[in-house]
Amino acid sequence: MNLRDVTVIEHVEVQGGYRLLVMDAPDIAAQVQPGQFIHLQIPDLRDALLRRPFSIYNAENNRLSVLYKGVGVGTRWMADLKPGDPLSVMGPLGHGFPIAEAGGYPVLVAGGYGMAALYIAARESRQKGTAFFGGASAGDILCVPEFEALGWEVRVTTEDGSLGMKGIVTDAMDEWLAQNRPEGEPEYFVCGPSGMLKAVGERAMKAGTKAWISLDNNMCCGVGACLTCVQKIRTADGAWEWQRACREGPVFECREVIWDGEESVEHRTSNIEHRTKS
Amino acid sequence: MSDVSVNIGGIRMKTPVMVASGTFGYGPEYADLVDLSGLGAIVVKGICVEPTLGNMTPRTAETRSGMLNAIGLPNPGFEGFVEKHMPFLRQYDVPVIVNVWGRTLEEYADIAEKFDSVDGVAGLEVNVSCPNIKEGSGLFGTDLNMFRQAIAGMRERTRLPLIPKLAPNVSDIKSFARTAEDCGADAISLINSYPAMAIDINTRRPKLANVTGGLSGPAIHPIAVKLVWEASSAVNIPVIGMGGIMTWEDAVEFIIAGATAVAVGTANFVNPLTAIEVAGGIREFLDRNGMASVSELTGTLET
Structure with missing residues (x-):
């Protein structure tokens, strides 16, 4: 995980409100695993402080790109980003997709x-x-x-x-x-x-x-500190515990996830392990 | 060059800038990005005797110039914390202040005693003012008598520096500050987040599962400066100022108002390096003004 001021290389509308944002971010791009995300600080958005998480679309040749739709306050503001603009990026974050099983x-x-x-x-x-x-x-x-x-x-x-x-x-x-x-x-x-x-x-x-x-849970810090994005996750003994979508996730195997409204099972308290990732 | 080290009730800090409880996890979350040894102190997320689940989601909501939170103090309990998190924290040359809370007077006293013998704990910040705990805890911050009993009970059971964290939503902050000092507190910190709420007008539901939460971020900074100014005028123990610090200028305001140290909270979520950068800004400010130490600036408000 790194925190870097990166530079926008390309920012174009792909189609119907969907935009592609490409950044020059060599050390972040080099670390990306499938299904990870970055946490972007939208500059000068003075009254909406928090960073915004974006799935990483591509990471190659020192470049990092995201594909998004302008839906909220933050992404609407992002429409004005242009090549050469600086952007503060934290990432790559989270545990993403595993490699597909051989023979499947x-x-x-x-x-x-x-x-x-x-x-x-x-x-x-x-x-x-x-x-x-x-x-x-x-x-x-x-x-x-x-x-x-x-x-x-x-x-x-x-x-x-x-x-x-x-x-x-x-x-x-x-x-x-x-x-x-x-x-x-x-x-x-x-x-x-x-x-x-x-x-x-x-x-x-x-x-x-x-x-x-x-999972697309609302996030705040993106690194596991604030406990905003927690999800009920089934434990081996049939109970559940909170896990952080930003740290243990965002990708989970479907059997692990307990959705809102599902029959409640007994909880196990805050058994969060701090896995370290480089 | 100016000396920015400070002493808070016997806790010696290299800089006057700490990270506030609940905004920095237990340390490892930010260790890839921040040199933890460069912080004034780490105040870890609130710990009570037994493991606690916290609130349902949604737990936070962004608001104009701030955010609401109602996390509900989930934590692994005393034993879980000491076992899982203290070994990590002991590796760093930084004071570890444990934020503690209870649901009853007994729990406050018990948690104080339990931490008394834990190696590597520099002090206890007492959370009497979490706006998101239904049983008891909120009242310990707003009822002067309950506040007195909680702090006095803890004082009897621990030798560690005690730092009650004051609630902002009281009619007379000075009486809480004085009571803390009278009960033997070594410092006070303020403010906790301000009770608040936000509503989704389309669903007509609150934006937080807990309905109400605590407002933090730059929206509350001027409220916090005023309360730090009042509280520091009432006591002789050091005051730790917090509430909406985003820049070193925000921190300097607290120091001029009477704070000996400050804590960065919500800003950690935006820029985890804020506490380090703010400490640098304070040092340069002191240099420019020919001041040798933070104490020369503390409480120098001219009215």
């Missing part, structure tokens, strides 16, 4: 700009499987050529039917699972809204396969 069949599932968090995992995976991208409409489906270029089969779903199959991403998954028997056991790598994470997780649990889900 990796399946990526992304909702909205969730595919941004999956790109490095897609590249690093030795086996290339199927990627399901879902969004509200065609303008929300990003990076299909990039994933295809890595050797993945991309299947698109939109809620309005403007691109790919009409429906939600799990509809496409269900249809595919019913028609195909992939060689090797499917292993899911998932990033998107929590309803989608839960839905994919349920399918994986039912089928007895693994689903690695990247």
